[in-house]
Amino acid sequence: MARVLLALVIIVVAFTVYALVDCLMLPKARVKALPRIAWVFIILLFTPIGGILWLLLGRGRPVTSTPRRAMGPDDDPDFLGTIRPVPDPLEDERIRELEKRLAETDDEPDTGRTER
Template sequence: MARLLVGLVAVAVAFSVYALVDCLLFARARVRGLPKLVWVFIVLLFPVIGAVLWFLIGRGRKNPRLQPVYRTVGPDDDPDFLGNLRAEPVTDAQLRELEQQLAEVDDDPDAGRADTGRSER
């Protein structure tokens, strides 16, 4: 009988501590019924009953209106971004022009460098 009583007390303490931590870490905007500080005192003053009341009354459900409407989406997952991409083929003339520009940059070592106004010594 004593083992059962010790077990029940241990379960009640664990449940009350869990409820207290949950109450402290719960978002203030989602708490129902009473202010968050009052719920903490209820859980502390009435350990098992306060914990049960916290889970039944005080702990609000997720509210979709409180969730952010916009979320960050990478460009690979964004259908709007992907829809705006157009695969325009590069013509041979454009390719030759780009190759010529690269060849000019390779021939002239100062072409790619920005002019800083300093003279080299």
């Protein structure tokens, strides 16, 4: 009988220590119903009922944010806002050359074309 009683006392003490450490280590945002210090007193004063109450009522669920779905860089507005065009020093020269050709083409008489 003494062995059973000793085992029961060890289990109750271990459970109380577990509940107390869990209460003290849990992030503040997850502690529900009462302030943390009140839970510590409840766990210590009402052993093992206080630990059971802590596990059932005091622990909040983990705060999980909605997972962001993976998206390619071309769909991500944050990424697209950071893109800056790379300046090409030859681009202005190419544009001037193309404009010059276009102007020459517009100035030439249209000899190969016949009107109907």
